[in-house]
Amino acid sequence: MIVAIENGRLIDPKQQRDEVTSIYLQDGKVVAIGQPPAGEITQRIDATGLVVTPxxxxxxxxxxxxxxxxxxxxxxxxxxxxxxxxxxxxxxxxxxxxxxxxxxxxxxxxxxxxxxxxxxxxxxxxxxxxxxxxxxxxxxxxxxxxxxxxxxxxxxxxxxxxxxxxxxxxxxxxxxxxxxxxxxxxxxxxxxxxxxxxxxxxxxxxxxxxxxxxxxxxxxxxxxxxxxxxxxxxxxxxxxxxxxxxxxxxxxxxxxxxxxxxxxxxxxxxxxxxxxxxxxxxxxxxxxxxxxxxxxxxxxxxxxxxxxxxxxxxxxxxxxxxxxxxxxxxxxxxxxxxxxxxxxxxxxxxxxxxxxxxxxxGLAAGSLAVGEVADLCIFDPEAQWEVLPETLRSTGKNTPFLGMTLKGRVTSTWVAGREVYQLNA
Amino acid sequence: MFEPQDPNRIQLNSNGQLKHFITTEGLSKALLTEILDTADSFIDMSEQQVKKVPLLRGKTVVNLFFEASTRTLSTFELAAKRLSADVLNLNISTSSTSKGETLKDTLQTLEAMHSDMFVVRHSDSGAQHFIAQHVSPDVAVINAGDGRHAHPTQAMLDMMTIRRHKGAFEPLVVAIVGDILHSRVARSQIHALRTLGAAEVRLIAPKTLLPRHIEMLGVKVYTDMNEGLKDCDVVMMLRLQKERMKSALLPSESEFYRLYGLTEEKLKLAKPDAVVMHPGPINRGVEIESSVADGPRSLILDQVTNGIAVRMAVMSMAMSGQVAEKNNRMEAAQ
Known part of the structure; x- marks a missing residue:
């Protein structure tokens, strides 16, 4: 089970990394960046135009x-x-x-x-x-x-x-x-x-x-x-x-x-x-x-x-x-x-x-170096969305930004190598 | 990222007429003058045999008082009756609302009785904003005092009293003395005096009773009453609540009276024809000497009389603003 998140802009400040590349996840961890690891890639995610961060x-x-x-x-x-x-x-x-x-x-x-x-x-x-x-x-x-x-x-x-x-x-x-x-x-x-x-x-x-x-x-x-x-x-x-x-x-x-x-x-x-x-x-x-x-x-x-x-x-x-x-x-x-x-x-x-x-x-998190836990956020920096009671998942709809159109929307979130959120899923 | 709020948006209809009366802040000189002119016309009427006009005939006015009041409530009641409205007085002490019914629930209950106007007093600043935003569109909201924020009918009756005794506002130096910090009256007076063009508005109080950066409202601040009263045309005293001593804002009533109480002696510093006002109820010997309160320069009883006329004015104006707005809506719908 190898997941490839391909051609996204990978920003990992801890490693001072900011480049368009691919990142590979296996067994809940980051296993490779750039070059695919050995083994069959079972899932490919096209992150072209998206930003990939811890x-x-x-x-x-x-x-x-x-x-x-x-x-x-x-x-x-x-x-x-x-x-x-x-x-x-x-x-x-x-x-x-x-x-x-x-x-x-x-x-x-x-x-x-x-x-x-x-x-x-x-x-x-x-x-x-x-x-x-x-x-x-x-x-x-x-x-x-x-x-x-x-x-x-x-x-x-x-x-x-x-x-x-x-x-x-x-x-x-x-x-x-x-x-x-x-x-x-x-x-x-x-x-x-x-x-x-x-x-x-x-x-x-x-x-x-x-x-x-x-x-x-x-x-x-x-x-x-x-x-x-x-x-x-x-x-x-x-x-x-x-x-x-x-x-x-x-x-x-x-x-x-x-x-x-x-x-x-x-x-x-x-x-x-x-x-x-x-x-x-x-x-x-x-x-x-x-x-x-x-x-x-x-x-x-x-x-x-x-x-x-x-x-x-x-x-x-x-x-x-x-x-x-x-x-x-x-x-x-x-x-x-x-x-x-x-x-x-x-x-x-x-x-x-x-x-x-x-x-x-002092958490072992917040970085996507090889060997780290695969907690990821993938977002489209240009996507616009309107903040509305129905677009918020939180029980609390109490925000002064209600009704505003904001730029930047998360498309997919991963915790320990597992996709826990997918936009429009 | 957010546009600044226009304070008038909430209280004016699309023709620029009053539909609620929440605050004197931001209202034009023309509109404030219209309130005073309308009130003047009602004064003449109150001297006639038949004191009623049919401007609010068939309308239901609910006096919704979440805070105790005698003077304001009774003048509002009288004003509504002289306009031929049906009047319901509701004293809702804050303790009963804390039993669980929210302000919104209370409002909905009253709306179901098909009221046309709410006259509201509430201990929370901004409560009337909230009510005006949540009542059904045809109901007028008149602010009879909210927290420390505004008491616009009191300020307008004060303006009316000043105008009837002094004429134009432009040459006047007006001093407001006492507990500015907790005073909704002072805030509404400041906005009204500034808009009507008073030459100078002075505040006289110790620093413990002055809100932060109050000078930003275009007033001069004095902590020394003798300096502040010099050459004033109008001296407006504020009521001092007894609780202020307990919360370490003042050492004692006697020290306050010595420094900020209006005595015959101190009044000599003002202009010879200066007039004295007080929104009542008066604490004799705390903020004002009895002989000043009852003296020839005191306009305290005129204020009460004018209060009825001013309240009739804003109630009738807000009601016609609501009717005009409703007509606009119906035309737009056709």
């Missing part, structure tokens, strides 16, 4: 199961992921029950395996119930499949408790992920605190709600020597603080959600709840700063921060709606928009969606 890795995507299955399930959201070319995704512990005991982690891993589409990797809770008081059993959670630990957006109130969480994670060399937000400064807020917020009379969330927590976490990361990652940063200043820390030798990285690279607080004008996200869409200067950080390695990964919702969650006055954008299926086409805007090159984009996150997580 399967995308999404640093943050809520699958909502267990607990919120009206918003999404492991099965529905994995289907959405592979339709977006994503073969591996990290899912936060904010399920119900929270991922603070091995049984919940195992449930997620088992359901994902039974679904057999994307690799769904749970993040474990840093503290029990995400309550910020007692340590969660990180080692046991790790054994059950948790690849990183986070307290999600619930900042741990006691700096002493936070320090102990980091020391314990550092003991076992676990990665800690921060979604930094000061609870009091962000309390009741629903958008970036600036002119638009003032005009609309909504409660604001200042930049300091993020930067103060980033500063506190960075100082404790330095003291505890833990591996740390900062997820979905929204402020230019936060990115600079993390970058300065890295330049001082700290083991820290950062990602940004795709919508923070494209939208700003002005989009909230008109009270459209589809633009209600946390962290909030910031001002144009912050957006410019985040975009610039893609070029100077201030940001190592771009994620979807996928948060599917049932329709009722978004049908209320702005502040009363639930924050979040359903983003798995638009991650790649919106990323291609950054390429079209000539902000970054296509290989640079692919790097932020594959090797970048793989390096952060």
């Amino acid at each position: 399967g995308l890795i999404d640093m943050a995507a809520h699958v909502r199961e267990p607990g919120y299955t009206q918003k999404g399930t492991i099965s529905s959201e994995s289907a959405a992921a592979v339709a977006g070319g994503i073969t591996t995704l990290l899912t936060p512990p904010t399920t119900s029950p929270v991922v603070d005991n091995p049984a919940v982690a195992e449930l997620i891993v088992d359901r994902a395996q039974a679904t057999g589409l994307a690799n769904v990797l749970p993040m474990g809770a840093l503290t029990k119930g995400l309550e910020g008081e007692q340590l969660a059993p990180m080692h046991a959670l790790h054994r059950s499949g948790c690849v990183a630990f986070t307290n999600a957006r619930a900042a741990i109130p006691s700096s002493l408790t936070l320090m102990r969480c980091l020391e314990y994670a550092s003991t076992h060399d676990f990665l800690v992920i921060f979604q930094p937000q000061d609870a009091q400064l962000a309390a009741n807020g629903c958008m970036h605190d600036d002119t638009t917020c003032t005009r609309l009379g909504l409660a604001g969330i200042p930049e300091t709600a993020e930067t103060i927590e980033v500063a506190r976490c960075l100082l404790l990361v330095e003291q505890t020597d833990v591996r740390a990652h900062f997820g979905q940063l929204s402020c230019e200043r936060s990115v600079r603080m993390v970058m300065d820390a890295r330049n001082r030798g700290l083991n820290v990285t950062a990602d940004v959600a795709i919508h923070h690279l494209l939208l700003s607080d002005e989009n909230v004008d008109g009270f459209n709840s589809m633009f209600h996200v946390i962290p909030p869409l910031r001002g144009q200067l912050d957006r410019a700063g985040l975009r610039h950080a893609l070029l100077n390695d201030g940001i190592q990964a771009i994620c979807s921060d996928h948060q599917p919702h049932d329709p009722a969650a978004k049908q209320a006055p702005f502040a009363a709606t639930e924050p979040g954008i359903s983003g798995l299926e638009t991650l790649l086409p919106l990323g291609l928009l950054l390429v079209e805007q000539e902000l970054i090159t296509l290989p640079q984009l692919v790097e932020k969606l594959t090797a970048g996150p793989a390096n952060i997580l």
